[in-house]
Amino acid sequence: xxxxxxxxxxxxxxxxxGAAGSNLIQLVDALGVRHPNPHYDPLxxxxxxxxLRSLYEDMVVVRRIDSEATALQRQGELALWxxxxxxxxxxxxxxxxxxxDDFVFSSYRENAVAYCRxxxxxxxxxxxxxxASSGWDPYTINMATPQVIIGAQTLHATGYAMGIxxxxxxxxxxxxxxxxxxxxGDVNEAMVFAASYQAPVVFFCQNNHWAIxxxxxxxxxxxxxxxxxxxxxxxxxxxxxxxxxxLAVTREALDRARSGGGPTFIEAVTYRMGPHTTxxxxxxxxxxxxxxxxxxxxxxxxxxxxxxxxxxLDADYADSVKAKADGVAAELxxxxxxxxxxxxxxxxxxxxxxxxxxxxRQQDHYERYLLSFGNGTTEGD
Amino acid sequence: xSTMTFxxxxxxxxRRAMDNDPKVILMxxxxxxxxxxxxxxxxxxxxFGPHRVLDSPLAEAGIMGTAVGMAYRxxxxxxxxxxxxxxxxxxxxxxxxxxKIHYRTQGAVKMPIxxxxxxxxxxxxxxxxxxSPEAYFTHTSGLRVISVSNPQDAYTxxxxxxxxxxxxxxxxxxxxxxxxxxxxxxVDPSASDMGAAHVVxxxxxxxxxxxxxxxxxxxxxxxxxxxxxxxxEVIDLxxxxxxxxxxxxxxxxxxxxxxxxxxxxxxxGLGAEIAASITERCFDHLEHAPVRVTGFDIPYPYSKxxxxxxxxxxxxxxxxxxxxxRRNSLSGLER
Numbered sequence: 001x002x003x004x005x006x007x008x009x010x011x012x013x014x015x016x017x018g019a020a021g022s023n024l025i026q027l028v029d030a031l032g033v034r035h036p037n038p039h040y041d042p043l044x045x046x047x048x049x050x051x052l053r054s055l056y057e058d059m060v061v062v063r064r065i066d067s068e069a070t071a072l073q074r075q076g077e078l079a080l081w082x083x084x085x086x087x088x089x090x091x092x093x094x095x096x097x098x099x100x101d102d103f104v105f106s107s108y109r110e111n112a113v114a115y116c117r118x119x120x121x122x123x124x125x126x127x128x129x130x131x132a133s134s135g136w137d138p139y140t141i142n143m144a145t146p147q148v149i150i151g152a153q154t155l156h157a158t159g160y161a162m163g164i165x166x167x168x169x170x171x172x173x174x175x176x177x178x179x180x181x182x183x184x185g186d187v188n189e190a191m192v193f194a195a196s197y198q199a200p201v202v203f204f205c206q207n208n209h210w211a212i213x214x215x216x217x218x219x220x221x222x223x224x225x226x227x228x229x230x231x232x233x234x235x236x237x238x239x240x241x242x243x244x245x246x247l248a249v250t251r252e253a254l255d256r257a258r259s260g261g262g263p264t265f266i267e268a269v270t271y272r273m274g275p276h277t278t279x280x281x282x283x284x285x286x287x288x289x290x291x292x293x294x295x296x297x298x299x300x301x302x303x304x305x306x307x308x309x310x311x312x313l314d315a316d317y318a319d320s321v322k323a324k325a326d327g328v329a330a331e332l333x334x335x336x337x338x339x340x341x342x343x344x345x346x347x348x349x350x351x352x353x354x355x356x357x358x359x360x361r362q363q364d365h366y367e368r369y370l371l372s373f374g375n376g377t378t379e380g381d
Numbered sequence: 382x383s384t385m386t387f388x389x390x391x392x393x394x395x396r397r398a399m400d401n402d403p404k405v406i407l408m409x410x411x412x413x414x415x416x417x418x419x420x421x422x423x424x425x426x427x428x429f430g431p432h433r434v435l436d437s438p439l440a441e442a443g444i445m446g447t448a449v450g451m452a453y454r455x456x457x458x459x460x461x462x463x464x465x466x467x468x469x470x471x472x473x474x475x476x477x478x479x480x481k482i483h484y485r486t487q488g489a490v491k492m493p494i495x496x497x498x499x500x501x502x503x504x505x506x507x508x509x510x511x512x513s514p515e516a517y518f519t520h521t522s523g524l525r526v527i528s529v530s531n532p533q534d535a536y537t538x539x540x541x542x543x544x545x546x547x548x549x550x551x552x553x554x555x556x557x558x559x560x561x562x563x564x565x566x567x568v569d570p571s572a573s574d575m576g577a578a579h580v581v582x583x584x585x586x587x588x589x590x591x592x593x594x595x596x597x598x599x600x601x602x603x604x605x606x607x608x609x610x611x612x613x614e615v616i617d618l619x620x621x622x623x624x625x626x627x628x629x630x631x632x633x634x635x636x637x638x639x640x641x642x643x644x645x646x647x648x649x650g651l652g653a654e655i656a657a658s659i660t661e662r663c664f665d666h667l668e669h670a671p672v673r674v675t676g677f678d679i680p681y682p683y684s685k686x687x688x689x690x691x692x693x694x695x696x697x698x699x700x701x702x703x704x705x706x707r708r709n710s711l712s713g714l715e716r
Contacts, residue, residue, distance in 0.1 A: 137489035159450020189443030358623040
């Protein structure tokens, strides 16, 4: 990456090599050097040493959550886990920019965003342990549960934002998705609707360079952020491994939405350092050198370096952060292992909100079947 | 009581639902100034404003997906799919999201979305304008599916659909839009059950089950049969998912003979489901295997031949003869 005097970085990563006009917003470079930026600095003027430490702590904690969940999967306690390793800055930077009354519609990899929203740690694992179809009541943390159909949630966010408009509120809907999702019709339709109605929605695309085994070049021949202006949506391309820059661009997008300026598209250029999920094997399709290149741009390392340069990373502090992360991991593990088992009858619950004659009959027959073994019950907890 | 067309009755029901609940919002293509290609939403944007009657971009998945988001926000979206054959781009959002979000969130998020679908043939239209896709949706758990056959039900049941906390597909038989009927606008929609079938004509020889556009045809067939000394009981299902089997079963226990007729293709259709369920439930009362009189397993045909595809009075009567073991078009064929 070549630094310009303004701190912008010309595009040399992944898609759009050599494409003109798409500068990457970066406030803290890979070595932890803070570069001034006259446009974005005012948006993070409040981020003092303590706030920077707080962002760092969140990133350390969510990386620890991620490694603990991966371990739980390897130990057979989770059926599957989608790691976010490498994407901590994109998710914490944007997630921390949100207000409580904003509403998030994400994919399945935004566990760090959920952490920012205050998710109960056990709830984070329910779906991956196979104990429930999803983990939490979306209204308790104003975040929909993970969406598995690629890109579908972008329309939900746009519709939610249309509802905000109708309500005359100044909340914002924020939707998270990946580079692969940008090929979906739903994402493109969401941008059409968002622009037409000037809905207060932020499209936060984490371009992590890989959609399972498919490189981003298969999804897009131009920088993804460059598509949005064609829909009439302003966009920005940000270093997704720079937590401060992600915070700044998200704040700008939220401010625009709150003040009636409509949608914004953010492309956070980052890297999925782990597999797509614990069932994936990236060694089959990507070069180890690529991983090394991106490891050198690690989002945590650069903030650690910045804090160190500010004399804010002494050994006591580093130990306390590690202890905090280990504590969260222990809580996560305990919550996972202590999760109540669902009862057979739970499969019939909540298909409808009202009684249903077809389903009631099937449940009745299945209960009789289970009872025919003499020990069955389908009652839930 | 007032006399109004089928289409006007839906319009009046929508108007009343919007009056009753400010969270009811209409979305669809051309539904604003134009009032929809069938004029079902005529005048509603003028009276309720463009923030409650939204002309949508031409993207059915987009309409359905944004309706999901609206529902998350506490709205009760009523979506118009312009024609039956245009619903497929929205299929993913309906099946994977609308139908499943209540289950997925263990009841925390409700999806009170009404999806209005003008459906069925008989209007001389080109491809994609005359389809009967209801079985795709009756096969999808989490959805309720209804079809209306007369102006009073159209008026009452659109309101029931909108107040339902579960998503409802509301299939409107477009070739009946101009049929007039008496409508009591003072009726309380909450006083009746959206899931209940309706016995249109009582009879004791044959049970004839149908819904939507073929209800008037079935009623005419019953009248014609009675001239021939056969007493046909016509049941208008009204709810297609779930089906009110108690009503159908009570009738079949009386008649011992079941004919099902619908415009949709035969294989894997609702007729198959009804025949199987009724056979399971009251096999001992059946005097003859259930008979299906349906559209063929073909893409909807070009308009000059569509009345060969659509069951009509004579084909239904032929089915009645078959279930009675009387001489019919298939007499002498091995079954």
